[in-house]
Amino acid sequence: GAGVSQSPRYKVAKRGQDVALRCDPISGHVSLFWYQQALGQGPEFLTYFQNEAQLDKSGLPSDRFFAERPEGSVSTLKIQRTQQEDSAVYLCASSLVWGRDTQYFGPGTRLTVL
């Protein structure tokens, strides 16, 4: 079956531009997570959805970051007025029911802000 997919795989943005990153979770998975992974580091939690409800957004680094999952399936992570420090790989993961189930990861979107 299909895994988690993310698009685009690579995104180059000029500083100050807005970007939108898409995640298609595994069909039927209730939980969806966004992570930020800097080069040579482990992923860092950004936000968590259970169906369409965003239950935890404590990891979002600033109010320029916004995530939504309006129909409880596809999710979009939006970054407004991108800064150079936003450059990273953004990973999406989904799990069947809740957060303690194994998380299945997408390939990530590598964002480079010039």
Place this chain on the structure above:
Amino acid sequence: ELKVEQNPLFLSMQEGKNYTIYCNYSTTSDRLYWYRQDPGKSLESLFVLLSNGAVKQEGRLMASLDTKARLSTLHITAAVHDLSATYFCAVDEPMDSNYQLIWGAGTKLIIKP
């Protein structure tokens, strides 16, 4: 604050050798995950260790968990080139509405022929 520390962070070894990667964490979590990441690829789940004394094996990889020592190990037996990757451990920490995964920095493993 929960901290997860892996060592070594980088390991270069010869095929056929054995080695162990260590993962220490700072809280009383009873669940630990090991993931593998190849360059430019997804994180792939390897093991979920659910209780003290848990041991799981898949091929040349064996993972164990000691919750009293707050330590997990990933042992590689008779390494082969295909095992070259970065290995992450992660521990879950309860948050308001869920559990959050807290990750180690990863161990980059290079296996030379």
